[in-house]
Each structure stands twice: as structure tokens, then as C-alpha cells.
């Protein structure tokens with residue numbers, strides 16, 4: 001992939017030396033500028049726009065030569081504002097464990113196998129109506145050492161950039177009926193049961209594809225924390 005800094009957009013800014021603006025005479029460089037190479041992180045993040053989100057980034061099952069092991073699933077839904085309007089062009093980024101409950105991360109060394117065909121990260125933009133869709137595998141639960149016999153319920157991490165700072169959301173999506181819910185301090189840190197329920201997806205038989213994948217629907221409400229707003233993954 002080639003990363004290009006859009007220097008053409010610099011034309012929109014004032015030139016450093018604008019003699020009619022007296023202070024610029026002393027401030028402006030006296031010698032020609034020396035171009036410096038930008039670092040990868042300067043050119044790739046943070047990502048808010050469209051240009052580096054590619055078609056297929058929302059399919060976590062096609063990022064390698066082979067297919068990942070596990071239960072293929074579709075996760076889809078609607079990103080809404082507090083007034084129930086779809087939020088178009090919201091950037092959704094997800095990351096998750098593989099079907100065995102293992103992350104590709106140096107700190108995850110628990111004895112479950114890595115899957116060479118699964119990285120566990122994807123992203124997409126919502127469409128004009130605020131809808132999104134991912135194809136992935138169902139993540140496994142994993143131990144996390146918080147307390148004796150601590151296991152996280154299966155979950156997918158979501159990061160959402162809406163159109164406003166108040167529409168920034170980092171949270172987790174869970175699967176319905178998980179037996180680990182009563183034992184998970186992170187899930188139960190959200191004290192209001194109705195708010196907790198907003199993090200649990202719904203099995204969706206209508207979007208389930210015959211002979212191919214089960215579907216789960218999870219709608220996200222971005223807002224300022226009012227009732228019905230999808231909670232962050234941690235609460236005070």
C-alpha cells in the first residue's frame with residue numbers, strides 16, 4: 001500500500017510569508033524548506049475518513065490464504081443518534097479473540113491455539129442510513145485472571161467514530177444467553193440491567209444465511225449517556 005500525504009491541500013492555507021501581514025515577515029523561514037519523510041503513524045492514524053477503509057475490510061474471514069476455524073457469523077446493525085436517526089459514514093472498528101478465545105497479542109499467552117488464518121480486526125463505514133455489517137467467526141470465551149476462575153463472556157470490541165465528539169464510543173458487543181454474564185465484573189460494572197442489555201446482540205434468523213452463517217443484530221445508539229444510549233465498556 002502506498003501512503004501519500006495530500007500536499008495539494010496545503011494550498012488552502014496561507015503562505016508563511018505574507019508581507020501584508022507584517023508579523024509573517026519575521027516569522028517566515030528565510031531559506032527553502034527541507035521536506036521530511038512522514039512516519040507511517042502520521043499518515044495512517046487516527047483514521048476518520050473514507051480513503052483508507054477498503055471494501056472487504058469488514059470481512060475478517062478473508063484476510064488470509066485459508067478460512068479461519070470456528071463458527072462463521074454475520075454481525076450487523078444500525079448506528080443511530082439519540083433521536084433515532086441513522087448516522088451515516090460512522091467509522092466502526094472491531095477487534096476480537098479467535099474461536100478458541102485467543103488474541104494475537106504478546107500478553108495473551110493462555111494455552112489456546114492461535115489461528116494462522118485469523119487476525120481478529122476489521123472495520124467499515126456505515127452506509128447512508130447508518131447500517132453496518134461484518135462477517136467474522138464467533139469469538140470464544142477466555143480466562144483473564146481477574147479473580148479465581150474468571151472468564152470473559154464471548155464478546156467483540158467496537159470502536160465507533162460518529163460525527164461528533166459526543167458520538168465517540170468504545171464498547172463491547174455480547175451474544176445472547178451467555179452463561180458467563182452473571183460472573184463477569186466488566187459486564188456487571190454497568191449497574192442498570194436495561195443498559196447492560198443494550199450491549200447484548202440479538203440472534204437474527206432473518207439475516208441468517210442458509211448453509212453459511214448465523215446472524216446477530218446489534219444496534220448502537222450514540223449520544224451523551226441518556227437512557228437508551230449504548231454504554232461504554234466501563235462505567236464510573
Ligand SMILES: [Fe+2]
Pocket residue numbers: 097152155157
Ligand atoms: Fe476482549
